Amino acid sequence: MKKWQRNALCWCGSGKKYKMCHEAFDEKILSYEKKGCIVPDRSLIKSEKDIEGIKKSAVINMAVLDEIGEKIHAGMNTQEIDDIVATTTAKMGGIPADLNYEGYPKNVCTSINDQVCHGIPSTDVILQDGDIINVDCSTILDGYFSDSSRMFMIGDVDPEWKKLVEVTKECMEIGIKNVIPWHFMGDMGHAVHQHALDNGYSVVKEIGGHGCGCEFHEDPFVSYVSKPGTEMLMVPGMVFTIEPMVNMGKDKIFIDEDNGWTVYTDDGSPSAQWEVEVLVTETGCEVLCS
Numbered sequence: 001m002k003k004w005q006r007n008a009l010c011w012c013g014s015g016k017k018y019k020m021c022h023e024a025f026d027e028k029i030l031s032y033e034k035k036g037c038i039v040p041d042r043s044l045i046k047s048e049k050d051i052e053g054i055k056k057s058a059v060i061n062m063a064v065l066d067e068i069g070e071k072i073h074a075g076m077n078t079q080e081i082d083d084i085v086a087t088t089t090a091k092m093g094g095i096p097a098d099l100n101y102e103g104y105p106k107n108v109c110t111s112i113n114d115q116v117c118h119g120i121p122s123t124d125v126i127l128q129d130g131d132i133i134n135v136d137c138s139t140i141l142d143g144y145f146s147d148s149s150r151m152f153m154i155g156d157v158d159p160e161w162k163k164l165v166e167v168t169k170e171c172m173e174i175g176i177k178n179v180i181p182w183h184f185m186g187d188m189g190h191a192v193h194q195h196a197l198d199n200g201y202s203v204v205k206e207i208g209g210h211g212c213g214c215e216f217h218e219d220p221f222v223s224y225v226s227k228p229g230t231e232m233l234m235v236p237g238m239v240f241t242i243e244p245m246v247n248m249g250k251d252k253i254f255i256d257e258d259n260g261w262t263v264y265t266d267d268g269s270p271s272a273q274w275e276v277e278v279l280v281t282e283t284g285c286e287v288l289c290s
Helices: 023-034 048-071 078-091 159-177 185-198
Strands: 109-112 115-117 132-141 144-153 209-211 218-222 239-242 245-247 253-255 263-265 271-273 276-280 285-289
Touching (some): 048 078, 115 132, 132 271, 159 245, 159 276, 218 239
Antiparallel strands (some): 109 132, 245 271
């Protein structure tokens, strides 16, 4: 970490002198780093301007998901969901972050039943009574990124599948409660994992949350199968997603060879995911996008 002059303006852009702003913060991080802990660098600490930008982006993202929640129904195809995302996002001045990201062909991800994530919208995919679907939406506004996803249950859903959706939401909520400043991401991830295990489910290991805000995907990778006292230190100003992917069966997955994107459970069991974007605060966290 570069040494900063005490009377210089703080690196965070607050306009305050370093000694009155982030000096004590940097010293605390350095003390953890000397113990061998993984700590965030300054690029991962969001400024007040960044946070306001992310919140404005999130207004659009959440409005899009609200619109989908009002219109989603059995008999509609998933391309119609993609069209809602494109239209609503553009109307509100944003840009869908998914479109063309590393070659992804659509505006949103629509993952049904045994699809873990990255389901590609299509006119050929028709929602059926009893389906569960994750709609994962991401928005860019003025260079700032928001990211969240929700589960939707279509018609008369099997009680066991309903339980999977509900427990997965509980896992996400437990994750939120366990974002504690100056604790480790592994503490949070372990709490999420344990709740899934207690209900007889598994959590996907290979795919997790991520830093987000000034870019779509930033460091750190956020695991939900981690151990207490491991992973990166959570400190005020960090922004990342909490998005456990919970399977009713085993945790093994595979990627569709034809499209190179869609992830499925290996055993064909249903999978669920909820996602929020959070800001670490001095006392816990603030949900920026849900």
